Amino acid sequence: MISQGVRLLIIGGSDAGISAALRARELEPRSEVTVVVADGYPNFSICGLPFYLSGETPDWHSLAHRTTDEIIDQGIALRLNTFARAIDPERQVVGVVDQAGVSADLPYDRLIIGTGAEPAPPAIPGADLPGVFRLHTMDDSFALNAWMTQRQPASAVIVGAGYIGVEMADALTHRGVAVTLIQRGSGVLTTIEPELGQIVETELRRHGVSVVTNAAISAISQNDEQLAAITVGGERMAGDLILLATGVRPVTALATSAGVQLGETGAIRVNRAMETNLPDVYAAGDCVETWHSLLECPVYLPLGTTSHKQGRVAGENAVGGHRQFMGTFGTQVVKVFELAIARTGLLTAEARANGYDPLTIAVSAWDHKAYYPGAQRLDMRVTGDRVSGRLLGAQIVGHWRAEVAKRIDVFATALANRMSVDALSDLDLSYTPPLSSPWDPVQMTAQAWVSAWRAEQKK
């Protein structure tokens, strides 16, 4: 490490910012690391908000990956409830203002921008009415929880059936609220292919969620206490509260006003070392573009796992390291009621749009030998390239206790090593009848793919 007593300033106290701070301190104990945190909740697990709101995680304090004291014990200075107003890259200072309105200029040798993302609610009339919520910060979740505790709503309308939408449909159902889930497109969870999305939709309905698809929202209206989401077609979905879960966008204004360039996706452009175009200024997490290892181009794909990795790389490089962010394969998993839904790599359409010639095969397999009690069906899809035989992606939907997530991780590890689909059969995977089969379902799916591929070639 070259840097002796480097002053590292980090804007943002969520996954990327704290990962960067910890990594810098781990590698360079002489570094002076300060993290500017907009609220009072550094290093909180935003992915855990649905479980706080469902009641499964009763104490919000436990959502912290680390306590404030644990962070400080690592030699990291925290400036909580402090807002970064301006970056001056010439003077290498960041102007901040705290809760009391006191301003300060914080000098830096290296700066890491981790300003994250913010909800992107639809720009429609009524989106700011009382009883209309977003869910992105601890304060958002406190506001929603307080409303629910006070009003005891009987019904809710959730707009958007992405991860937050389906998780909150589960969470509010768990709390006894009747949920209507509205999706603009033709199915829920567009991160997986429609055939698997159907299984998730069935699971939602099985637990009493009313799923409405092909319904874009044009307005929100209020009638006494009841709210209603109004679709473009004029239909009204009424509920005691409305949650807008229509995705997020990167928070970039602070960066751009200092001259930091954005990429085509609208997020901050960084190289694989997490450097921006400005000297000594890095960026990481939900505010940046992410290198996609299969597409070999930057994408905007804000995920907690990626934020941790990017923050760690930025923190290492900010104190003189030379680590590269190795890229994402878009690996994701979500639990909805009894199902886990996981994917890695590309969907068929994504692969086709990016110059591959994808073949996708669907296989249904038991998670373990059916003669041992409790076997569950796994609905699996694997995508490979017809030209090269290379693995391009996989999707699995199945019972959440059926090792769905770690099976996707076997595929993700294979993707990282550019394996062919056929080579999955050679993997020495573990087997005992309560947990798998002599050919794991990962391999059964791969073998079905190779058979179908060969059959095509014989035609």
Added chain:
Amino acid sequence: MISQGVRLLIIGGSDAGISAALRARELEPRSEVTVVVADGYPNFSICGLPFYLSGETPDWHSLAHRTTDEIIDQGIALRLNTFARAIDPERQVVGVVDQAGVSADLPYDRLIIGTGAEPAPPAIPGADLPGVFRLHTMDDSFALNAWMTQRQPASAVIVGAGYIGVEMADALTHRGVAVTLIQRGSGVLTTIEPELGQIVETELRRHGVSVVTNAAISAISQNDEQLAAITVGGERMAGDLILLATGVRPVTALATSAGVQLGETGAIRVNRAMETNLPDVYAAGDCVETWHSLLECPVYLPLGTTSHKQGRVAGENAVGGHRQFMGTFGTQVVKVFELAIARTGLLTAEARANGYDPLTIAVSAWDHKAYYPGAQRLDMRVTGDRVSGRLLGAQIVGHWRAEVAKRIDVFATALANRMSVDALSDLDLSYTPPLSSPWDPVQMTAQAWVSAWRAEQKK
């Protein structure tokens, strides 16, 4: 495929033999495939016997990977209850005799030997007394089950605390039998390191199993109905039945009498194409040596997963294919009561004995975010090479529903791709709070290893 109407004869109807037959028929529908099966139970899951005996799998028929009809439907001829007596490699015929004593000479163009393994019980007085059992075949399990059904034994002594021993300790306990488990060495399950073996021993004791270690058996005696295993030290462990689970040895007499060479391990020597030294004669499964991908030498390591892979390779090559068996990493998992115990790659001592400079790090981590209900501790060990930084192996013990097995499979997939321990941090693994952490425990362990390795280098 070069072979038109090739006559493929396979000796052995367990994992390797049936896998070979299925693969040959899949790739070469014109091939004439005959499987000689010593008993009436082709393609049965021998790994499932403990669950039949525990009562968790009440119907033994369900232990079949495929029914006899399903095998025949694939165009495979089965000769059940038929014993192969001699191979004549000159004339390319195998002499067999069936249950009725009728002999036949079966001609072949290609032969696959899949004679499997047999129990290797200690050569001690009393080992053949009534009430003393082995467990390797369906008939073995029927005999034990009949004895238990008739006699309703209250107690059992199991000799050997390998996989079969610990699984049967679980199974007999499940059935209400008081179990004493005797192990020659100082701990149970020597396939994992002693620190983890201790956790398994605690789990066995917690469920009422009496575990006796450092106890070699010198004799078995009978006193009226009661049997007793007598140790070298003279101690007597009494039980209503005794199960000898002291490992297996390859069945090779048929092969050697035909001129097939064995390797140094005592199992049949094969190359990576599963060819023996005799022309047109292949061998696969528990009767052969297995290429170890990390040791880069043959070992004797009979496992169902390996048998399936080797059989598939032999079947493919026997009909003109050119597939190589890619080798084992010794990946294994076993469930004992509430625990799954998994490993892949090398233990520390094995790595050291084979020229590596191993560093092993132990980490205890939650299987998922502790704020979500039901989190379980995983006791993990990762071994890497100090010289190269390369991953050499991993072991995990944890609750059997905590994705232990598939986490080992992530390590196994990394081993197959010769990844460094450090590179595990770059893997894009899946995360949702009910199923993992932003850094999966696999990656937490890898990071702890890299930190320890770097700390050593700084000294």
